[in-house]
Amino acid sequence: MIPKTMKAAVVRGPGKPLKIEEVPVKEPKGNEILVKVIASGVCHSDVHAALGEWDVPTLPLVIGHEAIGHVVALGPYVTSVKEGDVVGVPWLNRACGHCGYCASGHEVLCGDQDNSGFSVDGGHAEYVIADANYVGRFPKEGIDFYEMAPILCAGLTVYKGLKTSNLKPDDWVAISGVGGLGHLAIQYAKVMGYNVAAIDIADEKLDFAKENGADITVNAAKTDPWTFLQEKVGGVHAVVITAVENEAFKDSHKGLRRGGTITPLGIPDGSVEMPIGPTIMNEYTLRGSVIGNRQDLQEAIDLAVRGKVKTRVTKAKLEDLSDVLDKLKNGKIIGRMVLEISQPV
Structure with a gap:
């Protein structure tokens, strides 16, 4: 009843x-x-x-x-x-x-x-x-x-974000933020056939990222993640940002390969800055994705x-x-x- x-x-x-x-x-x-x-x-x-x-x-x-x-x-x-x-x-x-x-x-x-x-x-x-x-x-x-x-919500959000990030199997995607959304994003990305670089500022969460299938990890509090990704894999095809701190968005375009996509999913206050010249010359995409x-x-x-x-x-x-x-x-x-x-x- x-x-x-x-x-x-x-x-x-x-x-x-x-x-x-x-x-x-x-x-x-x-x-x-x-x-x-x-x-x-x-x-x-x-x-x-x-x-x-x-x-x-x-x-x-x-x-x-x-x-x-x-x-x-x-x-x-x-x-x-x-x-x-x-x-x-x-x-x-x-x-x-x-x-x-x-x-x-x-x-x-x-x-x-x-x-x-x-x-x-x-x-x-x-x-x-x-x-x-x-x-x-x-x-x-x-x-x-x-x-x-x-x-x-968390699963759907990251799954849709990955689907709309212009990726194909064997591409590299950086998942920034290994929290509730991020750990699911890593798993969905692996199921979809992508290589995953996980970014966070806590070693505990980066260990968690590895448990969930991340291929490489980088602690952004100790190493510039975008320089690291360029040196390690030649840049990524997409950056999917699940973190809710403005710092996670800063300079994220610098980790991209030419033609790469940034998909913000976390919603902090503020804005994402994309330099016009490099965005045009490298054909970067800033891709909103909602649920x-x-x-x-x-x-x-x-x-x-x-x-x-x-x-x-x-x-x-x-x-x-x-x-x-x-x-x-x-x-x-x-x-x-x-x-x-x-x-x-």
């Missing part, structure tokens, strides 16, 4: 502390489904939303956009999923479905979209509402819910389900979320934090 209320992580306004509150469980309408959350991954975007660093359009708000669980109720128009199915509720909660972006597979650019844990309530709760057309699909058996939750469409999502999930990609997970309770966010903001987490919301059935 579905309860009338649930525990949820609620943000009520900028500067106001995040609280675990008892809130109503909503009924699904139209093409919506109600998902009983088993696990919910914690993303750095949750830090921005919880601390008022982003202009959140909807308050109060339940944050979180990496929730996985069982479908327990259907809206009247739902035909694509059934009660008992295992689904994931990603950042892209819904889009309009009929604009030029949606029609061409670029629904992440739709001007009429809702985002989980940002414009609509997200998954750091016992139950979450989702659009049946936009959830990720998982098998009912044989999966680790906690390892799969981060694929819904991924539904096809990207399912591809990223399927690789993880097949065991090609494995998330390093540390579990925590919903009640510990504020402490988790603080650790995440200060770079004290290796891999990904995932909240234990309920037990799989």
Whole structure:
């Protein structure tokens, strides 16, 4: 039986502390489904939303956009999923479905979209509402819910970023930042046939990068990584930046081969500087990449389900979320934090 209320992580306004509150469980309408959350991954975007660093359009708000669980109720128009199915509720909660972006597979650019844990309530709760057309699909058996939750954002983000970085098998890609996104980026890159150079400022994380398949590593606190890459491999074909510090973006073009691509995925304050002359003469590309469409999502999930990609997970309770966010903001987490919301059935 579905309860009338649930525990949820609620943000009520900028500067106001995040609280675990008892809130109503909503009924699904139209093409919506109600998902009983088993696990919910914690993303750095949750830090921005919880601390008022982003202009959140909807308050109060339940944050979180990496929730996985069982479908327990259907809206009247739902035909694509059934009660008992295992689904994931990603950042892209819904889009309009009929604009030029949606029609061409670029629904992440739709001007009429809702985002989980940002414009609509997200998954750091016992139950979450989702659009049946936009959830990720998982098998009912044989999966680790906690390892799969981060694929819904972290995994999808790096997978799409790699796909759009103009790479081909046996190319070199530098993954800057070996955190929650970075360790998954290394694994996806290896599955896609690329050579990987991992960059970080902590030896512990560089050891972690090697465990995840990095071919070479460089500590940017001790060695200029871009000079190192030019000397070691003749430069890389792409730099994918998952770090959230401005320093990680500085001079990154200097590590590229001619025709190379920089794909920023981490979102710090500030801007990326690209010198016009070298950019033109060497045909560098600065390539924005935001999440991924539904096809990207399912591809990223399927690789993880097949065991090609494995998330390093540390579990925590919903009640510990504020402490988790603080650790995440200060770079004290290796891999990904995932909240234990309920037990799989």
